[in-house]
Amino acid sequence: xxxxxxxxxxxxxxxxxxxxxxxxxxxxxxxxxxxxxxxxxxxxxxxxxxxxxxxxxxxxxxxxxxxxxxxxxxxxxxxxxxxxxxxxxxx
Amino acid sequence: xxxxxxxxxxxxxxxxxxxxxxxxxxxxxxxxxxxxxxxxxxxxxxxxxxxxxxxxxxxxxxxxxxxxxxxxxxxxxxxxxxxxxxxxxxxxxxxxxxxxxxxxxxxxxxxxxxxxxxxxxxxxxxxxxxxxxxxxxxxxxxxxxxxxxxxxxxxxxxxxxxxxxxxxxxxxxxxxxxxxxxxxxxxxxxxxxxxxxxxxxxxxxxxxxxxxxxxxxxxxxxxxxxxxxxxxxxxxxxxxxxxxxxxxxxxxxxxxxxxxxxxxxxxxxxxxxxxxxxxxxxxxxxxxxxxxxxxxxxxxxxxxxxxxxxxxxxxxxxxxxxxxxxxxxxxxxxxxxxxxxxxxxxxxxxxxxxxxxxxxxxxxxxxxxxxxxxxxxxxxxxxxxxxxxxxxxxxxxxxxxxxxxxxxxxxxxxxxxxxxxxxxxxxxxxxxxxxxxxxxxxxxxx
Numbered sequence: 001x002x003x004x005x006x007x008x009x010x011x012x013x014x015x016x017x018x019x020x021x022x023x024x025x026x027x028x029x030x031x032x033x034x035x036x037x038x039x040x041x042x043x044x045x046x047x048x049x050x051x052x053x054x055x056x057x058x059x060x061x062x063x064x065x066x067x068x069x070x071x072x073x074x075x076x077x078x079x080x081x082x083x084x085x086x087x088x089x090x091x
Numbered sequence: 092x093x094x095x096x097x098x099x100x101x102x103x104x105x106x107x108x109x110x111x112x113x114x115x116x117x118x119x120x121x122x123x124x125x126x127x128x129x130x131x132x133x134x135x136x137x138x139x140x141x142x143x144x145x146x147x148x149x150x151x152x153x154x155x156x157x158x159x160x161x162x163x164x165x166x167x168x169x170x171x172x173x174x175x176x177x178x179x180x181x182x183x184x185x186x187x188x189x190x191x192x193x194x195x196x197x198x199x200x201x202x203x204x205x206x207x208x209x210x211x212x213x214x215x216x217x218x219x220x221x222x223x224x225x226x227x228x229x230x231x232x233x234x235x236x237x238x239x240x241x242x243x244x245x246x247x248x249x250x251x252x253x254x255x256x257x258x259x260x261x262x263x264x265x266x267x268x269x270x271x272x273x274x275x276x277x278x279x280x281x282x283x284x285x286x287x288x289x290x291x292x293x294x295x296x297x298x299x300x301x302x303x304x305x306x307x308x309x310x311x312x313x314x315x316x317x318x319x320x321x322x323x324x325x326x327x328x329x330x331x332x333x334x335x336x337x338x339x340x341x342x343x344x345x346x347x348x349x350x351x352x353x354x355x356x357x358x359x360x361x362x363x364x365x366x367x368x369x370x371x372x373x374x375x376x377x378x379x380x381x382x383x384x385x386x387x388x389x390x391x392x393x394x395x396x397x398x399x400x401x402x403x404x405x406x407x408x409x410x411x412x413x414x415x416x417x418x419x420x421x422x423x424x425x426x427x428x429x430x431x432x433x434x435x436x437x438x439x440x441x442x443x444x445x446x447x448x449x450x451x452x453x454x455x456x457x458x459x460x461x462x463x464x465x466x467x468x469x470x471x472x473x474x475x476x477x478x479x480x481x482x483x484x485x486x487x488x489x490x491x492x493x494x495x496x497x498x499x500x501x502x503x504x505x506x507x508x509x510x511x512x513x514x515x516x517x518x519x520x521x522x523x524x525x526x527x528x529x530x531x532x533x534x535x536x537x
Contacts, residue, residue, distance in 0.1 A: 006281065008280075008281070008284045009283070009284035009287065010114060010116045010119070010284075011116075012284075013116075019284065019285070045117065045118070045119070054118055054119060055102070055120075055400065056102065056114065056118065056119040056120050056121065057119050058277070058280075058395070060277060063274070063277070065273070065277075065381060065395065067380070067381055068383075083277075083281060085277055085280045085281055086113075086114040086119045086280060087119065087395070087397055088113055088114045088119070088120070088121040088297065088397045088398075089113070089222070089276055089279065089283075089291075089293060089294045089297065089397055090222050090272070090273075090276035090279070090280075090293050090294070090329055090393060090397055091293060091328045091329015091330065091331045091332075091396060091397055091398065
């Protein structure tokens with residue numbers, strides 16, 4: 001599956017400035033691991049020591065919070081977009 | 092000149108300069124403004140504050156931006172009202188309402204926006220933007236107009252009519268988004284990366300914006316004669332206000348405006364249709380599980396609260412509590428506050444009062460405590476929540492007979508003592524012996 005990942009400004013130093021990159025993966029977790037392989041540094045930014053998404057990292061699949069979709073195990077379809085968004089906003 | 096030392100990540104402690112930054116580049120944790128408290132303590136006094144304007148800017152020494160002419164519509168220094176009649180209904184002792192309905196655009200958001208746009212202007216931003224459940228939209232549009240800035244306000248499309256009108260009237264761009272507030276918020280968080288020249292007050296300027304809520308604590312303490320209350324009840328949307336109220340009381344002790352850092356219990360109020368923080372509190376867990384909101388309290392309908400975890404931490408650390416109330420209880424809370432104290436709150440205020448009632452009934456908020464409840468928005472903003480149920484007592488023809496008939500039939504028995512022979516002030520009637528006579532005829536004409 002080819003997945004498009006939108007990267008927030010804070011992490012674009014890892015992608016050479018690109019705001020959107022493509023990776024392969026069948027689940028949200030696989031896609032984010034592939035992102036770390038293609039652009040080393042994402043892993044430690046997105047995941048805590050136990051491999052869970054950090055508390056202040058939100059990930060959206062096709063604009064829906066993945067926590068409503070099964071988290072990192074959520075299946076992704078070819079051509080879908082994942083967004084990595086800092087959680088600290090709003091209110 | 093401000094006393095800001097810099098910004099620091101609340102999660103990993105990394106330091107950052109005082110620029111338009113809101114999250115840590117490394118762990119995405121929220122950035123917090125840090126101050127040089129020693130220099131503040133050497134400068135600030137109760138007298139210096141008393142000599143300042145009757146707005147939030149009297150506390151400028153404790154705010155993250157100094158400007159002799161801030162972006163200001165007069166936010167803050169709202170009434171702190173002793174609420175004896177409400178206290179009696181709830182079985183409480185000393186109860187106060189912090190009436191933030193009295194702010195320029197009718198909600199506490201004027202406090203945070205005045206700070207945010209003053210800082211944004213200093214940083215060179217020309218466009219003010221935000222994701223809003225309504226109150227923030229009103230305030231950003233108004234303050235941007237005042238400052239001569241452009242504004243772009245994003246709101247959920249199903250917002251209350253008054254909140255839309257109170258935004259569009261100021262002439263900014265209003266973008267209605269088909270989705271929940273959380274959808275709007277996510278969109279704005281992404282837009283911030285794409286349009287870095289815009290000041291999204293609650294995203295990239297959020298670090299400064301949030302500090303404005305500390306002024307609620309400052310005012311409460313000053314208005315109580317520089318004393319802290321025992322217990323404060325605060326509504327929770329994102330949780331930011333609650334955490335900043337706690338920070339405000341702590342700072343008053345740190346800089347010597349209070350003799351010591353006070354112990355203030357802080358309790359949170361949520362609507363049952365959107366209660367991720369109250370649920371985590373009840374379950375005794377740290378993780379805030381996001382929810383899909385379904386409540387009339389739209390200004391608190393944030394299913395994924397950015398500061399939920401910190402709000403929970405403050406509640407637990409201060410010995411407070413957190414509860415959620417149904418929409419019916421929210422409406423009853425609005426009516427109770429209006430009926431007992433003459434203050435008309437929006438739905439979020441109904442949440443606060445209904446939660447206060449619930450915590451009082453449970454013995455969590457106690458009659459021996461000095462209690463303050465924050466009523467953060469005006470009832471006219473959410474009037475449709477009540478219009479279906481609020482009708483005149485009776486509708487009559489404009490005649491005395493019709494009124495008498497209505498009095499007998501439609502006024503309830505508790506009003507009977509106020510009938511024709513009822514009690515009340517004696518109204519002086521003219522004494523015929525001394526009363527002047529109209530058009531007295533001249534004697535000479537007789």
